[in-house]
Every structure is written in C-alpha cells, then in structure tokens.
Amino acid sequence: xxxxxxxxxxxxxxxxxxxxxxxxxxxxxxxxxxxxxxxxxxxxxxxxxxxxxxxxxxxxxxxxxxxxxxxxxxxxxxxxxxxxxxxxxxxxxxxxxxxxxxxxxxxxxxxxxxxxxxxxxxxxxxxxxxxxxxxxxxxxxxxxxxxxxxxxxxxxxxxxxxxxxxxxxxxxxxxxxxxxxxxxxxxxxxxxxxxxxxxxxxxxxxxxxxxxxxxxxxxxxxxxxxxxxxxxxxxxxxxxxxxxxxxxxxxxxxxxxxxxxxxxxxxxxxxxxxxxxxxxxxxxxxxxxxxxxxxxxxxxxxxxxxxxxxxxxx
Amino acid sequence: xxxxxxxxxxxxxxxxxxxxxxxxxxxxxxxxxxxxxxxxxxxxxxxxxxxxxxxxxxxxxxxxxxxxxxxxxxxxxxxxxxxxxxxxxxxxxxxxxxxxxxxxxxxxxxxxxxxxxxxxxxxxxxxxxxxxxxxxxxxxxxxxxxxxxxxxxxxxxxxxxxxxxxxxxxxxxxxxxxxxxxxxxxxxxxxxxxxxxxxxxxxxxxxxxxxxxxxxxxxxxxxxxxxxxxxxxxxxxxxxxxxxxxxxxxxxxxxxxxxxxxxxxxxxxxxxxxxxxxxxxxxxxxxxxxxxxxxxxx
Numbered sequence: 001x002x003x004x005x006x007x008x009x010x011x012x013x014x015x016x017x018x019x020x021x022x023x024x025x026x027x028x029x030x031x032x033x034x035x036x037x038x039x040x041x042x043x044x045x046x047x048x049x050x051x052x053x054x055x056x057x058x059x060x061x062x063x064x065x066x067x068x069x070x071x072x073x074x075x076x077x078x079x080x081x082x083x084x085x086x087x088x089x090x091x092x093x094x095x096x097x098x099x100x101x102x103x104x105x106x107x108x109x110x111x112x113x114x115x116x117x118x119x120x121x122x123x124x125x126x127x128x129x130x131x132x133x134x135x136x137x138x139x140x141x142x143x144x145x146x147x148x149x150x151x152x153x154x155x156x157x158x159x160x161x162x163x164x165x166x167x168x169x170x171x172x173x174x175x176x177x178x179x180x181x182x183x184x185x186x187x188x189x190x191x192x193x194x195x196x197x198x199x200x201x202x203x204x205x206x207x208x209x210x211x212x213x214x215x216x217x218x219x220x221x222x223x224x225x226x227x228x229x230x231x232x233x234x235x236x237x238x239x240x241x242x243x244x245x246x247x248x249x250x251x252x253x254x255x256x257x258x259x260x261x262x263x264x265x266x267x268x269x270x271x272x273x274x275x276x277x278x279x280x281x282x283x284x285x286x287x288x289x290x291x292x293x294x295x296x297x298x299x300x301x302x303x304x305x306x307x308x309x310x311x312x313x314x
Numbered sequence: 315x316x317x318x319x320x321x322x323x324x325x326x327x328x329x330x331x332x333x334x335x336x337x338x339x340x341x342x343x344x345x346x347x348x349x350x351x352x353x354x355x356x357x358x359x360x361x362x363x364x365x366x367x368x369x370x371x372x373x374x375x376x377x378x379x380x381x382x383x384x385x386x387x388x389x390x391x392x393x394x395x396x397x398x399x400x401x402x403x404x405x406x407x408x409x410x411x412x413x414x415x416x417x418x419x420x421x422x423x424x425x426x427x428x429x430x431x432x433x434x435x436x437x438x439x440x441x442x443x444x445x446x447x448x449x450x451x452x453x454x455x456x457x458x459x460x461x462x463x464x465x466x467x468x469x470x471x472x473x474x475x476x477x478x479x480x481x482x483x484x485x486x487x488x489x490x491x492x493x494x495x496x497x498x499x500x501x502x503x504x505x506x507x508x509x510x511x512x513x514x515x516x517x518x519x520x521x522x523x524x525x526x527x528x529x530x531x532x533x534x535x536x537x538x539x540x541x542x543x544x545x546x547x548x549x550x551x552x553x554x555x556x557x558x559x560x561x562x563x564x565x566x567x568x569x570x571x572x573x574x575x576x577x578x579x580x581x582x583x584x585x586x587x588x589x590x591x592x593x594x595x596x597x598x599x600x601x602x603x604x605x606x607x608x609x610x611x612x
Contacts, residue, residue, distance in 0.1 A: 014423065017421075017423050018423050018424075021419075021421065021422055021423065021498065023497055023498035023499045024415075024416045024419060024422050024498050025416075026499075027412045027413075027415065027416050027498075027499065027502075028412065028413065028416045028428070030409060030412065031409050031412055031413035031416075031467060032413075032428065032431070034409060034463075034466050034467060035431060035432060035435060035467065035469075036431075037448075038445075038448070038463070038464050038465075038466075039435040039439065039440070040431075040435075040440075041440075041448055042439065042440025042441065042444035042445045042447075042448050043438070043439065043440040043444070044440075045440055045443075045444030045447055045448065046440055046441070046444060048443075048444065048447075059447070104337075104340065107333050107336060107337050108337065110329075110330075110333050111333065111334070111337065112330070119341075120337055120340075120341045122598075123341060123344060123345050123348075124340070124341065124344045126344075126348070126591065126594075127344060127348070129523055129527075129587070129590045129591060129594065130527075130587055131526065131527030131529065131545060131548075131586070131587070131590075132527065132529060133527075133529050133545045133548045133549050133552065133553065134527075134548060134552065134583050134586055134587055136552070136553055137548065137551075137552025137553055137579065137582075137583055138347065138351060138583055140552065140553065141351070141354075141552075141576070141579055141580065141583070142347055142350065142351070146365060147362060147363055147364070147365045147576055148365070149347065149350050149368075151365055152365040152366075152367070152368060153368070155365070156368070182343065182344060182347075185340075185344075186344065213323065213325045213326055213329065214325075214326045214329045214330065215325065215326075215329045239437060246530060247529050247530055251529075251549065251553050268441070268442065268443070269442065269534075272442065272443045272446075273442070273443070273446065273534055280443050280447070283443045284441060284443045284444060287441035287442065287443060288441065290441075291438055291439065291441065294437075295437055295438055298437055
C-alpha cells in the first residue's frame with residue numbers, strides 16, 4: 001500500500017519535471033522528427049536487402065529472398081576485386097594520412113617565433129576547403145603530362161616527355177592517397193596543435209633544467225600529450241575503413257583505372273542507381289554488408305584502445 | 315625560456331635546422347600548386363596549352379575569366395549553389411542549435427536516451443539506396459527540398475556545439491535566470507546565444523563549406539538542370555572536359571574555345587573556390603575557441 005503510494009508520488013514528480021521542461025521538448029520536436037525520418041526510416045528500409053524489391057509492390061509487398069542477395073554479391077566475380085580495392089585504398093590512405101598531421105603538428109609546435117609559423121599554418125589548411133570536384137579538376141590539370149605542372153617540370157628537368165600518370169591504372173591509388181595528404185594534413189593537424197598548446201609549460205622548463213634536448217622533449221612530453229587525441233581519431237578512422245569516400249574515387253574513376261578504382265561505395269551506386277537494371281535489393285545488401293563490417297571494426301578498435309590506453313569513444 | 319640560436323647545444327641546432335627545412339619543404343609543396351593554378355588562370359590560352367607556365371602568369375590575359383563569366387551554366391550553378399548554401403545553412407543552424415541546446419541541459423529528463431538516438435546514427439546508417447527510396451516516397455525528389463532537408467543536422471557538428479554549451483556557459487547562469495523566472499526558450503535566446511557566438515560561427519563555417527562543396531546528393535537526387543548546383547557543372551567541365559561552346563555568350567570567345575579550354579578550367583577552379591576561402595578569415599578568430607573547446611574536451 002505504502003509502496004504503491006510512493007511509486008505514484010515518484011511518477012508524479014517525474015511528470016512534473018518533464019512538464020517543467022516542456023519548452024525544451026518543443027524545441028526538440030523537429031530535430032527528433034528529422035533524425036527519425038532521415039536516419040531511422042532508411043535503416044528500417046534495410047529489410048529490402050533480404051527481399052526481392054520491385055517498385056510496384058514496394059518495401060513491404062516485395063517477396064522475401066532470404067540471404068540470396070548477400071550470396072549473389074559474395075559469389076560474383078566482382079566481389080574480390082571490389083573488396084581488395086577498397087581495403088588497399090583505405091588502409092594505404094590510413095597508414096599515410098594518419099601520421100602526417102601528427103608529425104606536422106609536432107614540427108610546427110617546435111618552431112620558434114610566431115610569424116613564419118602562422119604563415120605556414122594558414123597556408124597549409126587552405127586546401128581542405130577545396131571541394132572534391134575542384135580537387136579532382138586540379139589533379140587532372142596539374143598532373144597532365146603535356147600541359148600541366150607535372151609535364152612542364154618533368155620536361156624542364158629531363159628534357160623528355162613525362163609519363164602519363166593519369167592514364168596509368170596502378171598510379172590511381174597513389175594519386176588518390178597523396179593528393180589527400182596534400183589537401184588535409186594542415187587541417188587535420190589543427191586538433192593536435194590545440195592539444196599541444198594546452199601542455200603545461202612547467203613540464204618543458206623542468207625538462208630543460210634536467211638537460212633534455214628539444215627532440216627528447218618531443219618524445220617525452222609532446223607525444224604523450226597528444227596520444228589520447230590520436231587514439232580517438234584512430235578508432236574513428238578504423239570504423240570507416242570500408243568507407244572509402246565515394247565522391248573522390250567516383251570522380252577520379254575512368255575506363256583506364258576502373259580495375260583498381262572500383263570500390264564498394266562506387267559499386268553500390270552503379271548497381272543500384274546508375275545501371276539500367278537498378279537492382280535496389282542487391283545494392284542495399286552490399287551497402288549493409290559494408291556497414292556491418294565497419295561497425296564491427298569500430299567496436300574492436302574501441303575495445304582494443306580501451307584495453308591498451310584507457311581511451312575509448314564509448 | 316627562449317635562447318638565442320647560437321647558444322643552443324649542437325643537438326638542438328641540428329634539430330631546429332631539420333625541423334625548419336622539413337616544414338619549409340612541406341609549405342612549398344602545398345603552396346606551389348596553388349600559385350601555379352592561380353598563375354595559369356591569368357595566362358593566355360596558348361601559354362597554358364604549350365605548358366609554358368611555371369610560376370608566374372605567362373602572356374597575362376583575362377581570357378580564362380571572360381570565358382567563365384560568359385558561360386551560361388556557370389551562372390545557373392552559382393545562383394543555385396548560393397541559394398542552397400544560404401537556405402541550407404539557415405536550416406542547419408536552427409536545427410543544430412535547438413538540438414544541441416536541449417541536449418546540453420542536464421535537467422532534461424530522458425537526455426541520455428535522446429543522445430543515444432543521435433550518436434548511433436554516426437556509426438550506422440541505412441545507406442544510399444534506402445535514402446533514395448525515402449526521398450522518392452516523400453515526393454521531394456528533384457526539388458530544392460531534397461538538397462536542403464537531408465543532412466539538416468550533422469550529428470558530429472551538433473555534438474561539438476553541445477559540448478561548447480556545456481563547458482563554456484556557467485551553470486550558475488541557468489540557476490540565476492530560472493530564479494528570475496526566465497523560461498527555457500528565453501534563456502537560449504538571451505543568455506546562451508550571445509555567449510556562444512564563436513561556436514555558432516564555426517558551425518556556420520562548417521555548414522557553408524559542406525553545402526558549397528556538396529556533390530553527392532545533387533548528383534543522385536537531381537535531374538533537372540535548372541536546379542543543379544555549381545559542383546555538377548564543374549564535374550562536366552573540369553573532370554569530363556565537356557565544354558559546350560554554344561552556352562558561351564561571347565561569340566569572340568566561342569571561336570577560340572579549343573585554345574582557351576585549359577585556361578578557362580584554371581579560372582573556373584579559382585572562381586568556384588574563392589567564396590569559401592573568403593569567409594574563412596572572418597571566422598578564423600573564432601575557430602580555435604569554437605572548435606577546440608568542443609572537440610578536445612568532448
């Protein structure tokens with residue numbers, strides 16, 4: 001009897017607390033509606049990966065196909081090519097793109113004086129704001145072996161005609177990854193620069209008194225202080241290893257390099273939206289396969305990082 | 315404790331020299347292509363075609379820019395991109411700030427659950443096909459809405475904003491204003507927003523850049539040429555080299571299009587990138603404050 005009364009009172013209190021905050025719920029109405037409609041409804045739509053979707057019957061009316069679509073993808077002759085390309089491009093990209101901003105930030109932080117440092121910093125983050133389309137346009141112009149910067153410099157130095165990078169299929173992944181380094185190192189370093197700026201200055205002073213060289217200070221003070229940030233960023237990128245950015249690959253793709261440049265996201269797009277057949281179910285199945293692997297990788301790296309360094313995102 | 319260079323130990327001298335050399339090399343590697351593109355855009359068509367531009371403009375000429383500005387599609391694209399950027403960012407800011415503000419309040423019952431709804435979408439999504447079906451079912455395919463509404467909240471940005479609200483606005487202000495009878499919406503407008511200028515400026519920058527540079531959604535959702543943003547036209551001109559002489563309004567330039575196609579591309583690269591580069595300096599001073607507090611402590 002008393003318990004019941006208590007529960008009632010508790011519920012009343014909660015209701016009152018909710019009621020007091022009605023304005024906040026009002027503000028949240030649209031943002032929540034938005035996320036439910038534009039993120040969760042499509043997630044529900046993933047059932048078509050297990051169906052044989054057709055426009056006429058829609059998502060619910062289409063017949064079930066079980067795991068047919070997943071089987072179809074895994075046994076198709078494209079499967080290994082697409083998987084290998086995706087993993088190579090993204091692991092290569094991660095391996096190169098991860099250390100660069102860290103080294104750059106450490107170097108910048110070690111520079112004395114502020115003028116030159118500021119100039120370097122403001123110039124190097126600029127390219128980040130160039131859109132993918134323009135970036136690919138610049139690549140095509142600059143790397144042209146006859147009229148571009150590459151061709152001009154090459155013939156100036158060697159006197160011959162430069163090899164055609166853009167027509168070389170195997171060069172695709174290098175152009176892709178290194179242009180990314182060119183574009184993003186400066187910007188990606190900002191977060192490390194901020195972490196370095198918050199290092200306690202007395203640590204440096206103590207180290208100096210103890211006779212530590214500037215390089216030793218980097219190893220023993222700077223590096224540990226950006227480790228938490230670095231491990232979180234590493235977890236996040238591990239969670240998107242299978243997500244090679246669609247736009248840049250798609251824009252750089254041509255008939256010459258397709259053998260090396262077809263990755264999961266471009267393949268999904270082609271099967272689902274670009275080809276005449278528009279196989280929505282197969283395309284969704286591939287996309288889902290991809291997301292599940294990503295999610296698993298994220299969980300694994302997060303768990304590992306937590307074990308090793310105590311830093312995790314959840 | 316700064317010492318004069320000559321007073322440093324030998325080891326430190328080597329260290330500084332190597333650092334400066336490496337940083338300078340990287341600086342040049344980044345800067346040089348930018349200068350090259352800029353110089354090429356101010357050169358004559360023949361000089362670009364013959365690969366004579368190395369550092370400075372050769373045979374200074376504005377043909378590239380004249381072609382760009384007399385190219386009909388560029389104007390259509392510019393107008394549309396401007397519209398999507400302004401309208402889209404306005405929607406983004408309202409939605410993001412509303413969500414971030416509410417979720418920054420720890421006296422909101424159910425806050426953790428709502429937060430989870432948002433964070434989960436950062437790691438798992440329905441993918442492009444199911445989103446496409448949704449847009450189609452909502453009957454907004456091929457309208458301006460399919461560009462403006464999906465992506466109204468970028469969860470990552472929202473979390474940065476929320477963290478800023480939590481960490482940089484003293485909780486005492488809330489207590490004090492509640493005692494004075496200030497409602498939750500009044501508190502947002504009168505207290506939070508004026509104190510969060512830097513965080514909001516950074517949000518504006520993020521969203522403006524992403525709208526201006528957006529290519530994927532317009533490509534899959536739009537088929538009506540009149541609604542195309544600049545990026546779609548840029549793709550056909552810069553990437554596929556499809557230049558349609560009939561859309562160039564100046565007949566004199568139309569005749570020599572094959573000769574100035576190269577220089578026109580350089581000019582187009584400059585023209586389409588300048589708008590985002592221009593807003594950066596205005597927002598830069600807020601950048602470190604607005605982003606760092608949000609992300610480092612996040």
